[in-house]
Amino acid sequence: MTTLSIQVNGAQHDVDIEPRTLLVDLLRRDLGLTGTHVGCDTSQCGACTVLLDGEAVKSCTMLAVQAHGREVTTVEGLARDGKLHPLQEAFIDCHGLQCGFCTPGMLMSASCLLARNPSPSEDEIAQALEGNLCRCTGYVNIIKSVQEAASKMASAAEKQP
Ligand code: FES
Numbered sequence: 758m759t760t761l762s763i764q765v766n767g768a769q770h771d772v773d774i775e776p777r778t779l780l781v782d783l784l785r786r787d788l789g790l791t792g793t794h795v796g797c798d799t800s801q802c803g804a805c806t807v808l809l810d811g812e813a814v815k816s817c818t819m820l821a822v823q824a825h826g827r828e829v830t831t832v833e834g835l836a837r838d839g840k841l842h843p844l845q846e847a848f849i850d851c852h853g854l855q856c857g858f859c860t861p862g863m864l865m866s867a868s869c870l871l872a873r874n875p876s877p878s879e880d881e882i883a884q885a886l887e888g889n890l891c892r893c894t895g896y897v898n899i900i901k902s903v904q905e906a907a908s909k910m911a912s913a914a915e916k917q918p
Pocket residue numbers: 794795796797798799800801802803804805806815816817818
């Protein structure tokens with residue numbers, strides 16, 4: 758066993774784990790954060806995407822110990838003070854999901870994109886989401902959702918003093 762120190766969604770955790778524990782298993786099994794999904798376990802689908810120090814990573818292909826001393830954000834960490842993140846609202850408003858299985862990963866990849874590029878083109882959104890597979894939506898409404906969130910976030914930023 759090894760002791761892992763990790764910040765997840767702003768909360769500090771010190772957990773004893775087997776060194777071979779995957780990050781996704783730490784999140785889902787040890788911390789109960791089941792919003793991060795496992796679709797393939799082989800780095801193909803992106804359902805397990807989380808942010809590691811702000812960068813989108815596939816948590817099924819990382820050891821939890823690689824996140825020691827670092828900060829992880831999962832889909833549970835997107836909402837603030839009981840209010841959904843603009844991306845979450847836009848996915849609802851623009852029908853960016855059907856079964857919702859891929860959605861946590863889509864949201865995390867999209868939030869990483871918008872943090873780096875607040876006004877991405879359609880191509881840039883498609884590129885940022887190319888590691889995330891969706892079996893239901895055909896992607897059109899997912900791209901619309903990201904565009905809608907980007908525009909709402911830009912207007913909110915303009916209104917800030
Ligand atoms: S579960 Fe990680 S990429 Fe599919």
